[in-house]
Amino acid sequence: MSQHPSKPVIEVRQVLKTFAGKREVKALEAVDLAIGAHEFVSILGPSGCGKSTLLRIVAGLTPYQGGEVSVNGRAVMGPSPEIGVVFQSSNMLPWLTVRENMALGARLRKLPESVWAPKLEQLMGMLGLKGFEQHHPHQLSGGMRQRAAIGQILALDPQILLMDEPFGALDALTRDRLNVELLRIWQEQRQTVLLVTHSIAEAVFLSDRVLVMSGRPGRVVKEITIDLPRPRRPESIKENPRYGEYIAELSSLMGVFKDEH
Numbered sequence: 377m378s379q380h381p382s383k384p385v386i387e388v389r390q391v392l393k394t395f396a397g398k399r400e401v402k403a404l405e406a407v408d409l410a411i412g413a414h415e416f417v418s419i420l421g422p423s424g425c426g427k428s429t430l431l432r433i434v435a436g437l438t439p440y441q442g443g444e445v446s447v448n449g450r451a452v453m454g455p456s457p458e459i460g461v462v463f464q465s466s467n468m469l470p471w472l473t474v475r476e477n478m479a480l481g482a483r484l485r486k487l488p489e490s491v492w493a494p495k496l497e498q499l500m501g502m503l504g505l506k507g508f509e510q511h512h513p514h515q516l517s518g519g520m521r522q523r524a525a526i527g528q529i530l531a532l533d534p535q536i537l538l539m540d541e542p543f544g545a546l547d548a549l550t551r552d553r554l555n556v557e558l559l560r561i562w563q564e565q566r567q568t569v570l571l572v573t574h575s576i577a578e579a580v581f582l583s584d585r586v587l588v589m590s591g592r593p594g595r596v597v598k599e600i601t602i603d604l605p606r607p608r609r610p611e612s613i614k615e616n617p618r619y620g621e622y623i624a625e626l627s628s629l630m631g632v633f634k635d636e637h
C-alpha cells in the first residue's frame with residue numbers, strides 16, 4: 377500500500393467549498409488528498425469541519441467552487457457507478473424488506489436478477505443477515521441495520537467505497553465487531569476506501585493512512601501512515617506498541633481542535 381501512489385484513484389487538489397446563505401459558511405479551504413488503488417484511508421477531524429461535505433464532493437453529490445476533484449483520472453461531474461456511498465444515517469427505505477432494500481440499487485440500474493441475486497445471497501451470509509431477508513429495517517437492531525446499509529452498497533460492487541461514520545450510532549462492542557467484518561470484506565474485495573470517523577481507535581485499526589483535518593474551514597493538516605501488519609485482529613493489534621503510539625499521537629493532534637458549530 378503505497379504512501380504516495382503514482383496514479384491516485386481519488387485525487388482532490390486545492391478544493392474550496394463555501395455554503396451561501398444568510399450566514400455564509402466556508403466549509404473547506406484548499407483541501408488536498410490523493411488515495412491510491414486498494415488503499416484504506418480514514419479522515420478524522422472535529423465536528424463541523426467539512427468531512428461529510430468532502431465525501432459528498434468526491435461522490436459527485438455536491439458542487440464546489442475551486443480546485444479539482446478526479447476519480448480514476450477523470451474530473452468528477454456527478455455521481456458515478458464506480459463509487460458507493462454509505463451515509464452517516466442509513467439510507468434504507470422503511471417500507472421495503474432488507475432484501476428489497478439491498479436489491480434496490482441493482483434494480484434501478486436494471487441489472488438482471490440472475491446477476492445480483494447470487495451476490496445478494498452471498499452478502500447476506502457475509503454480513504450475518506441470513507434469516508432476516510424479509511424483515512423491515514425497523515425490525516432490525518441498530519448494528520444489523522447498519523450492516524444491511526453497507527450490504528446495499530456492496531451489492532453494487534463499487535470499486536470505491538466512501539463511508540461517512542457508518543458505525544457512529546452504535547455501541548462500542550457492536551462497532552468493534554463491525555470493524556472486524558469490514559476489514560474481512562475489504563481484505564477479500566480490496567475496494568479503495570475513504571472512511572470518515574470520529575473514532576481514533578477505529579481509524580488506526582482499519583487504515584493504511586489516517587488524514588487529520590483542521591477545524592473549519594477544513595484542510596488536511598496531517599497524514600499518518602499506519603504501519604501495522606495485516607491481516608489485523610483486535611486482540612493482536614492492541615498488543616503492538618505502535619498501535620498505542622498512533623493512538624496517542626492522533627489523540628494529541630485531535631485535542632488541539634474544538635468542534636465547530
Ligand SMILES: Nc1ncnc2c1ncn2[C@@H]1O[C@H](COP(=O)(O)OP(=O)(O)OP(=O)(O)O)[C@@H](O)[C@H]1O
Binds near residue numbers: 395426
Ligand atoms: N447543505 C448545506 N447548506 C449549508 N451549510 C452546510 C450544508 N452542509 C453542510 N453545511 C455546513 O458546512 C460545515 C461542514 O459540515 P459537514 O457536515 O461537512 O461537517 P462534518 O465534518 O461532517 O461534521 P460532523 O462530524 O458533525 O458530521 C458546517 O458548518 C455545516 O453547517
Ligand SMILES: [Mg+2]
Binds near residue numbers: 540
Ligand atoms: Mg459529517
